[in-house]
Amino acid sequence: MPAFPQLFTSTVSHWQKTNRGPTSLWSHGRDASLPTEVVDYVIIGAGATGASLAYQLSQPGAADGKSIVLLDAKDVASCASGRNGGHVLPRAWAMFPTFMSPLEKGGSSLNAEQVLDIIFFEQDNLDLIERIVKSEGLDVDFWRGHRYEVFNTPQSAADNMRNFELLQRLIARSPKYRHRKVDWMVITDPAEAKRVSRVHDAVACNRIPSGSWHPHRAVTALLRLALKSTAANVQFFSWAPVAGISNANGRVSVDCESRGVITARQVIVATNAYTRHLLPETQDLLVPRLAQAGRVVPPASFSGAQALSNTYTVREGPYLIQTPYAGLVFGPYPNMDPPDQVYNIEDDSITTPSVRAWLQSWCRDNFVDWGQESAGEGLAEHWSGE
Numbered sequence: 394m395p396a397f398p399q400l401f402t403s404t405v406s407h408w409q410k411t412n413r414g415p416t417s418l419w420s421h422g423r424d425a426s427l428p429t430e431v432v433d434y435v436i437i438g439a440g441a442t443g444a445s446l447a448y449q450l451s452q453p454g455a456a457d458g459k460s461i462v463l464l465d466a467k468d469v470a471s472c473a474s475g476r477n478g479g480h481v482l483p484r485a486w487a488m489f490p491t492f493m494s495p496l497e498k499g500g501s502s503l504n505a506e507q508v509l510d511i512i513f514f515e516q517d518n519l520d521l522i523e524r525i526v527k528s529e530g531l532d533v534d535f536w537r538g539h540r541y542e543v544f545n546t547p548q549s550a551a552d553n554m555r556n557f558e559l560l561q562r563l564i565a566r567s568p569k570y571r572h573r574k575v576d577w578m579v580i581t582d583p584a585e586a587k588r589v590s591r592v593h594d595a596v597a598c599n600r601i602p603s604g605s606w607h608p609h610r611a612v613t614a615l616l617r618l619a620l621k622s623t624a625a626n627v628q629f630f631s632w633a634p635v636a637g638i639s640n641a642n643g644r645v646s647v648d649c650e651s652r653g654v655i656t657a658r659q660v661i662v663a664t665n666a667y668t669r670h671l672l673p674e675t676q677d678l679l680v681p682r683l684a685q686a687g688r689v690v691p692p693a694s695f696s697g698a699q700a701l702s703n704t705y706t707v708r709e710g711p712y713l714i715q716t717p718y719a720g721l722v723f724g725p726y727p728n729m730d731p732p733d734q735v736y737n738i739e740d741d742s743i744t745t746p747s748v749r750a751w752l753q754s755w756c757r758d759n760f761v762d763w764g765q766e767s768a769g770e771g772l773a774e775h776w777s778g779e
C-alpha cells in the first residue's frame with residue numbers, strides 16, 4: 394500500500410458526486426501556505442472524526458482563542474466518511490454476544506455496564522446529531538425515524554428475544570440506566586413482521602430509533618461552521634498529506650513534505666484505516682478492511698408513496714437507508730470475499746464482482762413485490778471504502 398499521496402484512483406461515491414457545489418470545500422486550502430507560527434492543535438484527517446472535532450473545538454467555551462489546523466491528504470470526507478451507507482444507527486441488543494464474548498473469541502470482553510454505556514452513548518449520539526442539525530439549520534438530508542432490524546430465521550428471532558430480555562434485565566439492575574426511557578419494540582408475530590418490514594421471509598423484527606443523512610454534506614457542513622467560528626481560529630488545508638510526526642521539547646512537528654512542516658502544541662490523529670502509516674505502534678491494533686456500499690434505484694412499487702419509510706438492518710444481510718431523492722443506499726454487505734481480499738486492503742478503487750452480483754439480486758429476492766423492473770436489476774452504482 395502506498396503512503397499518501399495514494400497511487401490508486403478512488404471510486405467516487407454517490408455522496409461525493411452529489412456535493413460538488415460552490416460551498417462544498419473541494420480543494421479548500423489546497424494551494425495555501427501552511428502556518429509557520431506554532432499552532433495549538435493540528436488535527437490530521439478531515440473525515441467525520443476530524444471535522445466534528447474541529448466543530449466541537451470551535452464552539453464558544455471549548456478552545457477560545459486557540460489556533461486549530463485541520464489537514465487532509467485528500468479532500469474533506471474523501472475516505473470512509475464520504476463513502477459510507479449514510480445510516481445513523483444506534484445499536485441495541487443485537488451486539489450483546491459480540492460485546493460480551495471474550496477477546497480471544499473475537500469479542501470485546503466487556504462487562505454489562507460497559508455494554509450499556511455503549512448502547513446509551515449511541516442512542517445519545519443520535520439525539521446530539523439531531524440537535525446540531527436543527528440548531529445549526531444544516532441542509533444535510535437528515536431524517537429521524539425508526540430502523541427495522543429484521544430476522545429471517547426462527548433461530549435468529551429466538552436469539553434476538555433472548556438478547557432483548559437480557560438487556561431489559563441489565564437495565565433494570567443498573568443504577569445508571571434504570572430510569573432511562575427507551576423507544577424499542579420487538580415484533581414477534583411473523584405476519585406483522587412481514588407486513589411492516591415488507592421483507593418476505595421476516596420472522597420477527599425490532600423497531601429501534603435511527604436516522605440517516607447525506608454524510609458528505611454533513612461532514613462538510615460541520616467543517617464550514619468550524620471555519621466560520623469567531624471563538625477559535627480554524628484553518629483547513631486539503632491535499633496536505635502528513636508523512637510523519639515527531640516530538641521535541643514539548644512541541645510536535647508535523648511533516649507535510651513538500652508543503653512544509655507545522656509545529657503544534659498538540660496533534661490529534663483522525664486517520665482511521667491509515668493510522669498505521671503515521672503511528673506504526675498501531676499496526677497490530679487497527680486493521681484496514683475493505684467495505685463496499687451501493688445505491689439502488691427502486692422500481693415504481695418502491696417509489697413515491699410506496700417508498701420505504703424506515704431504515705433497515707437485515708440479519709445475515711445488509712443495512713440500508715431510503716434517501717429523499719436518490720433511491721436506496723446500502724451500507725457494507727456481508728462479506729463474500731476471501732479474507733485476503735478484505736483485510737489489510739486500503740485501496741478504495743476496488744469493487745468486487747461478488748458484491749456487485751449480490752447487490753443486483755438482494756432487493757428482488759427479499760422485498761415483497763419488488764418486481765422485475767428497474768434498470769440493471771436495480772443496480773445503479775457501487776463504491777468502496779475502508
Ligand SMILES: Cc1cc2nc3c(=O)[nH]c(=O)nc-3n(C[C@H](O)[C@H](O)[C@H](O)COP(=O)(O)OP(=O)(O)OC[C@H]3O[C@@H](n4cnc5c(N)ncnc54)[C@H](O)[C@@H]3O)c2cc1C
Nearest residue numbers: 438440441442466472473474477478479480635665667778
Ligand atoms: C462502505 C462503508 C459503509 C459504511 N456505512 C456506515 C453507515 O451507514 N453508518 C455509519 O455510522 N458508519 C458507516 N461506516 C463507517 C464510517 O464511514 C466510518 O466509521 C467513519 O466515516 C470514520 O470516520 P473517520 O473520520 O474516522 O475516518 P475517514 O473518513 O476514513 O477519514 C480519515 C481521513 O484521514 C485522512 N488521512 C489519512 N492518512 C492521512 C495522512 N497521512 N495525512 C493526512 N490525512 C490523512 C484521509 O484522507 C481521510 O480523509 C461505513 C464505512 C464504509 C467503508
